Amino acid sequence: MKQDKREVPIVVVKRLPRYYRYLGELLRQGITRISSGELSAKMGVTASQIRQDFNCFGGFGQQGYGYNIEKLYNEIAGILGLSHGYKTIIIGAGHLGHALANHSNFAKRGFELVGIFDKNPELIGTIIHDLPVRSVDELESFCAAQSVDIAILALPKSAIEMVVPRLVQLKIKGLWNFSYTDIAVPDSVAVENVHLSDGLMTLSYKITQANPKGE
């Protein structure tokens, strides 16, 4: 597979994880080919959008013959960088960090969880997902030894300012930020902010549309 930098528009990129999940599900069901029309019906996306999106990175479809699911799946994995096996740590072993560590999908998606950190002495030394919770004091030595790629920030806002500059110093490549606050990092560090309540607001919209008088 080509490893060169592809020019896929960011709106298409944002849709790739969802395609990836659906195609993976089809593969697990033993399905090898699918038409854009069938995929459209499954995913609730128009067939023309699917065709346009897949054309951004080569297509893999033949008229009347459908898409080769495995090729498409592997190509999307390549674009998303899932084959790199990025080494990942979680900072914050509270309920959120614990839930994320137990989220089996991360390993399935190619991310290797190598460490969990906290500053709370009651949590340090406990075992989560087969890993001992380490003191944040060990962050520098651990990351240097393990060449960690991604840090998941499962920390409250109040703790974030202490940790982020250290991670930048450690040349962490990406931060997945659950702290619900903006973080300032150099452009060399990729950041994905999670805003869980956006999903709850979208749900609220759907309910309100179905019950227009607020009943």
Place this chain on the structure above:
Amino acid sequence: MKQDKREVPIVVVKRLPRYYRYLGELLRQGITRISSGELSAKMGVTASQIRQDFNCFGGFGQQGYGYNIEKLYNEIAGILGLSHGYKTIIIGAGHLGHALANHSNFAKRGFELVGIFDKNPELIGTIIHDLPVRSVDELESFCAAQSVDIAILALPKSAIEMVVPRLVQLKIKGLWNFSYTDIAVPDSVAVENVHLSDGLMTLSYKITQANPKGE
């Protein structure tokens, strides 16, 4: 504010929570007006998309004068149904449910957490976010008494099939589904599925683009 059903395209709806968060932040900073250009720079969205999006529900901008932030904020809240004060329960008091209960933004966004349920006897009776964890056996009596609108499903896949039909029977209006599995419900029940790992995959893409050779 008008309570009639508006026709806002779903792609615009999906962007509304983000606008809502940004406008709320501006209000808290005491800012009352903003131009589409300034908002564009803050949000990393084109000014023309902002203008188009806001035009979908009336606009509230005057040429050269900018948007009235408070009006726009309240209008978006109305469209999203945030003023309804939807009563919400969490099913699953494990780490994820616990983390969600402590997520202060939900109350700030107008959702009232009224109950937390689990089937684990060790969790039942413990206090999370000032609420006692109740047995799932109490679901029917509790929901009938409280007229619950939304259930947050912080359950493993294996438990989901037992609970969803009961919630449908109870005429719950919306399900926020963290179980990473599809659920079958009638059209009268709104569903918003959460796929946390999509965010991690998007982060992976950003890292890979910044380090094209996988370094």
